[in-house]
Amino acid sequence: MLTKLLELGPNLWLAKIGTGEAKEQDSNARMMEEGMFAQLTANIRKRSGLESLPFCATPKDSEEVEIVSGHHRFQAAAAAGLKEVFILYDDSGLSRQEITAKQIAHNAIEGFDDPETLKQLLASIGDVDLLLETFIGADQIQIPKLDPIVFPDVEFSYRTLSFAFLPHQMASFDLLMDTLAGRQDFVGVAEMAIYDDFVRAVSRFARVKKIGRVSTALALITEVALKEVATIEALEALDEPAAGDEEDDDGPAG
Numbered sequence: 001m002l003t004k005l006l007e008l009g010p011n012l013w014l015a016k017i018g019t020g021e022a023k024e025q026d027s028n029a030r031m032m033e034e035g036m037f038a039q040l041t042a043n044i045r046k047r048s049g050l051e052s053l054p055f056c057a058t059p060k061d062s063e064e065v066e067i068v069s070g071h072h073r074f075q076a077a078a079a080a081g082l083k084e085v086f087i088l089y090d091d092s093g094l095s096r097q098e099i100t101a102k103q104i105a106h107n108a109i110e111g112f113d114d115p116e117t118l119k120q121l122l123a124s125i126g127d128v129d130l131l132l133e134t135f136i137g138a139d140q141i142q143i144p145k146l147d148p149i150v151f152p153d154v155e156f157s158y159r160t161l162s163f164a165f166l167p168h169q170m171a172s173f174d175l176l177m178d179t180l181a182g183r184q185d186f187v188g189v190a191e192m193a194i195y196d197d198f199v200r201a202v203s204r205f206a207r208v209k210k211i212g213r214v215s216t217a218l219a220l221i222t223e224v225a226l227k228e229v230a231t232i233e234a235l236e237a238l239d240e241p242a243a244g245d246e247e248d249d250d251g252p253a254g
Contacts, residue, residue, distance in 0.1 A: 002065050004089065011092035015056075019078040019085055022056055025099075032072045032108045040072065045080035054089050055106060060093035068099055069106035115137045 003023065006014040031039070044050060054070020067074055070087070077085045094102070208216035 012091055013089045015089040016063060016084050017085050017087055019074060019082055021075060023064045024071055028071050038074060041076040041079045044076050050077060051084050053086055056087045057090035057094050059096060059099055068102050
């Protein structure tokens, strides 16, 4: 049921409607990749609402509320579990041609980003999860390429895990890798059989620690591993005799 809340101008309202009550257009030229739709759904679920309102209208040849622009936002809101959403609603009785023209116009009016300014803005965002919420592609976020030495180009069955660390988290991870490097043959490649156990372990660790971000969970796991290594090394140092403590059997008795 449509509920008008606030008149914003002639025949233009802030309104509320159920996520399944607005009719989609029979044809919609605007497409969205699966990954972007999943991120949009996650953003809406996190916020419990839309940050950009769809535009809807009731055409003069219909009594139904129709979506003019914002089809994916309606779909993502429903996927996120929202029962109602706020919309901009035009009750002027637009013609079918006016509906189509506005649909095309709203999809086309986007402008463009200055590359250098965009690069500086992205660099100012230190939170990996917030970077993902920008919907900017990985090529512009500049995720580092995989090291061909650590991830060789060979034909075999594998599953890849990509980690994105903040600078202070990366420093701890580098320290852990430096510590482990001398104790195993290849840092970065592991048996695929442990993949599910690893994902399950990180997930359960994040849950018991009440952590909502994988990057934070991995950072804490790294700290735990470093503390464990430090404890083992301290115990090993206690077991080693100090320099000069061993008696020289060939020397004269003191």
